[in-house]
Amino acid sequence: MRTERFDPATDTGAVQACHEIHLAEWRADGVRRAPLSPRMFQAWLRYGWTGDPQETWLARGSAGEVCGWYLLSLPQRENQHRASVNLAVAPSRRRAGVGTALLGHAADRAGQAGRTLLTSHSHEASAGAAFARALGARQRMTGVFWTLRPRSLPAGRLAGLRQSAASAAAGYSLMSWEGPVAEDRLVDVAALFDVENDAPRPAGEDPAGWDAARVRAEDRLIAEQGRRFYTVAARTDRTGRLAAITQLGVDPLDAGSAFQELTAVAGPHRGHRLGLLVKVAMLELLAAHEPQLTQIVTLTAEDNEHMNAINAELGFEVLERQLSWELETDHVPGGAGVGAPGGAGLAAPGASAAQS
Secondary structure, three states: OEEEEOOOOOOHHHHHHHHHHHHHHHHHHOOOOOOOOHHHHHHHHHHOOOOOOEEEEEEEOOOOOEEEEEEEEOOOOOOOOEEEEEEEEOHHHOOOOHHHHHHHHHHHHHHHOOOOEEEEEEEOOOHHHHHHHHHOOEEEEEEEEEEEOHHHOOOOHHHHHHHHHHOOOOOEEEEEEEOOOOHHHHHHHHHHHHHHHHOOOOOOOOOOOOOHHHHHHHHHHHHHHOOEEEEEEEEEOOOOOEEEEEEEEEOHHHOOEEEEEEEEEOHHHOOOOHHHHHHHHHHHHHHHHOOOOOEEEEEEEOOOHHHHHHHHHHOOEEEEEEEEEEEEHHHOOOOOOOOOOOOOOEOOOOOOOOEO
């Protein structure tokens, strides 16, 4: 087996081979969410979910076939002690040392970049989760993927929820837009993104610090992904400032499914059911603009009781769970077959926002 770096912006053959492994891995592990489309997958390999610098590496077998790959992300603003690794191995090549060798290579690259901690994710009860445990990785937290099938909502359900939420939200008005954030809203949107600072997160992990430039960079990333992107916000009537926000993206190559991104309510405006109000308004907007949707997926931390309660009230149901892991770079086995059996996928692709 040999390991080589590739450029996802230009090496379409390598990207296709890695995407095929992504599809095969999700089938083998019984993942219930839709896999990433080819364009979303390539954009993820190029930019990740955060726009931080990345490295993409693959492993080839003796016949030159691609048998595994990994994506290494190196945070530049916060958490500069860690690196995030997403690793996948072709199901037919599992338990042959491919994953262990790739992870050892990733740990070496992370160490060269001055990182002391590797973080990753796996599907619950998957080969990747067993691989992480065999390596001695520590579980950091659990994320919950929820799903809502809009067509299954009872008649009048949204209207009733909107009325209930609106009765507690006097003094606020709703607004929405598609695509990038307008220039005059950048500061308000950045402040709402910063609300995520008090959301559940693994111990020792610093939250992202948002400003107008970072919001605009996020807009550029969404454009590269090719997604149709919607935002609903609640604005205070007295000041005109934004008090709550929710966002959702639709991949045109998988237009039956949407992913609900961040939902946030500014601290001084909590207690007015604004989180429920903006999410109901989003569902109403989608009924008009994306009537073909059959499924909406979102991700929350398992211990985010407030947002989980809102999801349940809207009719979302638990789809599956995602486990988050960490392991010191100097504790990672350095070569194939060393330290842990296996070579399963570790770190399935997911969305950046986990508090929807």
